[in-house]
Amino acid sequence: MEIYEGSLEVEKITNAWYNEFKDKNCGAFITFVGIVREEGGISALSFDIYEPILAKWLKSWEERAAKENAYVLFAHSKGDVAVHTSSYVAGVVSPQRKVALKLINEFVEDFKANAPIWKYDVIDGKRIYAKERSQAIKGAGLLA
Template structure:
Protein backbone atom coordinates (compact mmCIF):
# COMPACT_ATOMS: atom_id res chain seq x y z
CA UNK A 1 0.00 0.00 0.00
CA UNK A 2 1.22 3.47 -0.87
CA UNK A 3 0.74 6.05 1.85
CA UNK A 4 0.39 9.70 0.86
CA UNK A 5 0.57 12.89 2.85
CA UNK A 6 1.05 16.61 2.56
CA UNK A 7 2.95 18.60 5.13
CA UNK A 8 4.67 21.96 5.53
CA UNK A 9 7.71 20.64 7.39
CA UNK A 10 10.79 19.03 5.84
CA UNK A 11 11.03 15.25 5.61
CA UNK A 12 13.94 12.89 6.20
CA UNK A 13 14.39 10.74 3.10
CA UNK A 14 16.60 8.18 4.85
CA UNK A 15 14.12 7.76 7.71
CA UNK A 16 11.20 7.48 5.29
CA UNK A 17 13.01 4.83 3.24
CA UNK A 18 14.01 2.90 6.36
CA UNK A 19 10.41 2.94 7.62
CA UNK A 20 9.19 1.67 4.25
CA UNK A 21 11.48 -1.37 4.32
CA UNK A 22 11.68 -2.12 8.07
CA UNK A 23 11.23 -5.81 8.76
CA UNK A 24 10.49 -6.62 5.10
CA UNK A 25 12.22 -9.54 3.40
CA UNK A 26 9.97 -9.60 0.33
CA UNK A 27 11.25 -6.31 -1.13
CA UNK A 28 13.80 -6.67 -3.91
CA UNK A 29 13.86 -3.08 -5.14
CA UNK A 30 13.24 0.37 -3.72
CA UNK A 31 13.25 3.39 -6.00
CA UNK A 32 13.19 6.86 -4.47
CA UNK A 33 12.88 10.31 -5.95
CA UNK A 34 13.32 13.60 -4.14
CA UNK A 35 12.38 16.81 -5.93
CA UNK A 36 13.86 20.15 -4.90
CA UNK A 37 12.90 23.77 -5.53
CA UNK A 38 15.25 25.00 -8.27
CA UNK A 39 16.88 28.41 -8.26
CA UNK A 40 15.75 29.34 -11.75
CA UNK A 41 15.29 32.79 -13.28
CA UNK A 42 16.07 34.54 -10.00
CA UNK A 43 13.65 32.42 -7.94
CA UNK A 44 14.36 32.60 -4.22
CA UNK A 45 11.28 30.83 -2.86
CA UNK A 46 8.15 29.08 -4.02
CA UNK A 47 4.86 29.06 -2.16
CA UNK A 48 2.55 26.09 -2.64
CA UNK A 49 -1.11 26.38 -1.76
CA UNK A 50 -3.73 23.64 -1.77
CA UNK A 51 -7.11 22.57 -0.42
CA UNK A 52 -6.20 19.69 1.92
CA UNK A 53 -9.28 17.51 1.37
CA UNK A 54 -9.07 17.87 -2.41
CA UNK A 55 -5.31 17.32 -2.53
CA UNK A 56 -5.34 14.34 -0.16
CA UNK A 57 -8.14 12.68 -2.15
CA UNK A 58 -6.36 13.19 -5.48
CA UNK A 59 -3.01 11.97 -4.16
CA UNK A 60 -4.71 8.83 -2.84
CA UNK A 61 -6.33 8.31 -6.25
CA UNK A 62 -2.95 8.63 -7.99
CA UNK A 63 -1.41 6.14 -5.54
CA UNK A 64 -4.27 3.68 -6.10
CA UNK A 65 -3.74 3.92 -9.86
CA UNK A 66 -0.04 3.03 -9.41
CA UNK A 67 -1.00 0.08 -7.21
CA UNK A 68 -3.41 -1.14 -9.89
CA UNK A 69 -0.78 -0.92 -12.65
CA UNK A 70 2.26 -2.47 -10.91
CA UNK A 71 2.89 -5.24 -8.36
CA UNK A 72 3.99 -2.93 -5.57
CA UNK A 73 4.69 -4.00 -2.02
CA UNK A 74 4.83 -0.59 -0.35
CA UNK A 75 5.23 3.08 -1.08
CA UNK A 76 5.37 6.57 0.38
CA UNK A 77 4.51 9.87 -1.28
CA UNK A 78 5.07 13.15 0.56
CA UNK A 79 4.39 16.56 -0.96
CA UNK A 80 5.19 19.72 0.95
CA UNK A 81 3.19 22.94 0.94
CA UNK A 82 3.76 26.43 2.23
CA UNK A 83 6.78 28.63 1.54
CA UNK A 84 9.84 26.69 0.39
CA UNK A 85 13.26 28.20 -0.31
CA UNK A 86 15.33 27.17 -3.30
CA UNK A 87 17.27 24.03 -2.56
CA UNK A 88 14.63 22.67 -0.20
CA UNK A 89 13.04 19.30 -0.85
CA UNK A 90 9.46 19.64 -2.08
CA UNK A 91 8.38 16.07 -2.93
CA UNK A 92 9.42 12.54 -2.01
CA UNK A 93 8.36 9.34 -3.75
CA UNK A 94 9.51 5.90 -2.62
CA UNK A 95 8.22 2.71 -4.20
CA UNK A 96 9.04 -0.87 -3.20
CA UNK A 97 8.50 -3.97 -5.31
CA UNK A 98 9.93 -7.44 -5.67
CA UNK A 99 11.62 -6.34 -8.91
CA UNK A 100 13.26 -3.12 -10.11
CA UNK A 101 11.30 -2.51 -13.31
CA UNK A 102 7.98 -2.19 -11.49
CA UNK A 103 9.55 0.10 -8.90
CA UNK A 104 11.19 2.37 -11.49
CA UNK A 105 8.07 2.62 -13.65
CA UNK A 106 5.75 3.23 -10.71
CA UNK A 107 8.01 5.97 -9.32
CA UNK A 108 8.08 7.73 -12.70
CA UNK A 109 4.33 7.39 -13.07
CA UNK A 110 3.71 8.80 -9.59
CA UNK A 111 5.90 11.84 -10.25
CA UNK A 112 4.43 12.47 -13.70
CA UNK A 113 0.90 12.32 -12.36
CA UNK A 114 1.68 14.31 -9.21
CA UNK A 115 3.09 17.10 -11.41
CA UNK A 116 -0.02 17.21 -13.60
CA UNK A 117 -2.94 15.96 -11.51
CA UNK A 118 -2.27 16.85 -7.87
CA UNK A 119 -4.01 20.16 -7.11
CA UNK A 120 -1.22 22.41 -5.88
CA UNK A 121 -0.96 26.05 -6.87
CA UNK A 122 2.54 27.52 -7.02
CA UNK A 123 3.44 31.17 -6.57
CA UNK A 124 6.97 32.47 -7.14
CA UNK A 125 6.57 35.69 -5.16
CA UNK A 126 5.34 37.79 -8.06
CA UNK A 127 3.20 35.47 -10.17
CA UNK A 128 1.39 32.14 -10.26
CA UNK A 129 3.54 29.49 -11.92
CA UNK A 130 1.94 27.98 -15.02
CA UNK A 131 1.98 24.27 -15.76
CA UNK A 132 4.65 23.15 -18.23
CA UNK A 133 3.78 21.43 -21.49
CA UNK A 134 6.70 19.06 -20.91
CA UNK A 135 5.03 17.81 -17.71
CA UNK A 136 1.81 17.14 -19.62
CA UNK A 137 3.78 15.31 -22.32
CA UNK A 138 5.48 13.12 -19.71
CA UNK A 139 2.16 12.25 -18.06
CA UNK A 140 0.49 11.51 -21.40
CA UNK A 141 2.67 8.47 -21.97
CA UNK A 142 0.84 6.68 -19.16
CA UNK A 143 -2.57 7.08 -20.80
CA UNK A 144 -5.56 7.20 -18.52
CA UNK A 145 -7.76 10.18 -17.85
Protein backbone atom coordinates in the same frame (compact mmCIF):
# COMPACT_ATOMS: atom_id res chain seq x y z
CA MET B 1 0.05 11.02 2.38
CA GLU B 2 2.45 13.17 4.32
CA ILE B 3 2.11 16.96 4.16
CA TYR B 4 4.71 19.13 5.88
CA GLU B 5 5.01 22.85 6.48
CA GLY B 6 8.11 24.18 4.66
CA SER B 7 11.09 22.25 3.32
CA LEU B 8 11.13 18.46 3.64
CA GLU B 9 13.61 16.54 5.77
CA VAL B 10 14.39 14.10 2.94
CA GLU B 11 16.67 11.76 4.88
CA LYS B 12 14.20 11.45 7.76
CA ILE B 13 11.28 10.73 5.41
CA THR B 14 13.08 8.22 3.18
CA ASN B 15 14.72 6.48 6.14
CA ALA B 16 11.31 6.08 7.81
CA TRP B 17 9.89 4.62 4.58
CA TYR B 18 12.85 2.23 4.27
CA ASN B 19 12.44 1.07 7.86
CA GLU B 20 8.70 0.58 7.36
CA PHE B 21 9.11 -1.60 4.25
CA LYS B 22 12.51 -3.31 4.55
CA ASP B 23 11.04 -6.47 6.11
CA LYS B 24 8.09 -6.82 3.71
CA ASN B 25 10.03 -9.00 1.26
CA CYS B 26 10.23 -6.34 -1.45
CA GLY B 27 13.30 -6.15 -3.64
CA ALA B 28 13.03 -2.54 -4.80
CA PHE B 29 12.62 0.80 -3.08
CA ILE B 30 12.90 3.71 -5.49
CA THR B 31 12.56 7.37 -4.58
CA PHE B 32 12.24 10.62 -6.47
CA VAL B 33 13.22 13.85 -4.72
CA GLY B 34 12.19 17.21 -6.16
CA ILE B 35 14.62 20.02 -5.33
CA VAL B 36 13.77 23.70 -5.74
CA ARG B 37 16.09 25.21 -8.35
CA GLU B 38 17.44 28.73 -8.15
CA GLU B 39 16.12 30.39 -11.31
CA GLY B 40 14.29 33.53 -12.36
CA GLY B 41 15.32 35.43 -9.24
CA ILE B 42 13.32 33.25 -6.84
CA SER B 43 14.34 32.73 -3.25
CA ALA B 44 11.75 29.99 -2.73
CA LEU B 45 8.67 28.30 -4.12
CA SER B 46 5.44 28.35 -2.16
CA PHE B 47 2.67 25.75 -2.36
CA ASP B 48 -1.05 25.58 -1.64
CA ILE B 49 -2.64 22.13 -1.44
CA TYR B 50 -6.27 21.03 -1.66
CA GLU B 51 -5.92 17.98 0.56
CA PRO B 52 -9.32 16.25 -0.01
CA ILE B 53 -8.71 15.90 -3.76
CA LEU B 54 -5.04 15.04 -3.19
CA ALA B 55 -6.05 12.22 -0.84
CA LYS B 56 -8.45 10.88 -3.47
CA TRP B 57 -5.75 11.09 -6.16
CA LEU B 58 -3.26 9.24 -3.93
CA LYS B 59 -5.81 6.56 -3.00
CA SER B 60 -6.31 5.73 -6.69
CA TRP B 61 -2.55 5.32 -7.03
CA GLU B 62 -2.34 3.14 -3.93
CA GLU B 63 -5.02 0.87 -5.41
CA ARG B 64 -3.24 0.77 -8.77
CA ALA B 65 0.08 -0.10 -7.12
CA ALA B 66 -1.54 -2.78 -4.95
CA LYS B 67 -2.61 -4.64 -8.11
CA GLU B 68 1.12 -5.10 -8.77
CA ASN B 69 1.95 -5.93 -5.12
CA ALA B 70 3.60 -2.51 -4.82
CA TYR B 71 3.23 0.55 -2.62
CA VAL B 72 3.39 4.24 -3.53
CA LEU B 73 4.63 6.76 -0.98
CA PHE B 74 4.28 10.51 -1.05
CA ALA B 75 5.39 13.58 0.91
CA HIS B 76 4.93 17.21 -0.11
CA SER B 77 5.42 20.66 1.34
CA LYS B 78 2.91 23.39 1.84
CA GLY B 79 3.96 26.97 2.33
CA ASP B 80 7.42 28.27 1.43
CA VAL B 81 10.29 26.01 0.38
CA ALA B 82 13.69 27.67 -0.04
CA VAL B 83 15.88 27.07 -3.08
CA HIS B 84 18.19 24.06 -2.81
CA THR B 85 15.77 22.26 -0.48
CA SER B 86 13.07 19.69 -1.24
CA SER B 87 9.34 20.16 -1.68
CA TYR B 88 8.44 16.69 -2.97
CA VAL B 89 9.45 13.12 -2.24
CA ALA B 90 7.80 10.14 -3.92
CA GLY B 91 8.59 6.48 -3.51
CA VAL B 92 7.63 3.09 -4.83
CA VAL B 93 8.27 -0.19 -3.03
CA SER B 94 7.83 -3.38 -5.03
CA PRO B 95 8.93 -7.00 -5.12
CA GLN B 96 10.46 -6.38 -8.57
CA ARG B 97 12.59 -3.47 -9.79
CA LYS B 98 10.92 -3.29 -13.22
CA VAL B 99 7.53 -2.67 -11.63
CA ALA B 100 9.00 -0.06 -9.29
CA LEU B 101 10.84 1.73 -12.12
CA LYS B 102 7.71 1.84 -14.26
CA LEU B 103 5.44 3.00 -11.42
CA ILE B 104 7.74 5.74 -10.11
CA ASN B 105 7.91 7.35 -13.55
CA GLU B 106 4.15 7.13 -14.11
CA PHE B 107 3.43 8.33 -10.56
CA VAL B 108 5.66 11.42 -10.80
CA GLU B 109 4.33 12.35 -14.26
CA ASP B 110 0.72 11.97 -13.14
CA PHE B 111 1.47 14.01 -10.03
CA LYS B 112 2.75 16.89 -12.17
CA ALA B 113 -0.38 16.74 -14.35
CA ASN B 114 -3.16 16.04 -11.84
CA ALA B 115 -2.28 16.70 -8.20
CA PRO B 116 -4.20 19.68 -6.76
CA ILE B 117 -1.12 21.61 -5.69
CA TRP B 118 -0.61 25.22 -6.73
CA LYS B 119 2.90 26.63 -7.07
CA TYR B 120 4.03 30.21 -6.51
CA ASP B 121 7.42 31.86 -7.02
CA VAL B 122 8.71 33.85 -4.07
CA ILE B 123 10.58 36.89 -5.39
CA ASP B 124 11.56 39.77 -3.11
CA GLY B 125 9.29 38.35 -0.42
CA LYS B 126 6.19 38.30 -2.67
CA ARG B 127 4.24 35.20 -3.77
CA ILE B 128 3.62 35.24 -7.52
CA TYR B 129 1.52 32.49 -9.13
CA ALA B 130 3.77 30.43 -11.45
CA LYS B 131 1.19 30.34 -14.25
CA GLU B 132 3.66 29.61 -17.09
CA ARG B 133 4.92 26.48 -15.28
CA SER B 134 1.50 25.23 -14.17
CA GLN B 135 -0.90 22.78 -15.78
CA ALA B 136 -4.66 22.80 -15.58
CA ILE B 137 -5.99 19.84 -13.62
CA LYS B 138 -8.12 17.52 -15.73
CA GLY B 139 -11.78 18.38 -15.20
CA ALA B 140 -11.02 21.77 -13.62
CA GLY B 141 -12.60 24.94 -14.90
CA LEU B 142 -15.90 26.72 -14.93
CA LEU B 143 -19.12 24.76 -15.07
CA ALA B 144 -21.30 25.44 -18.09
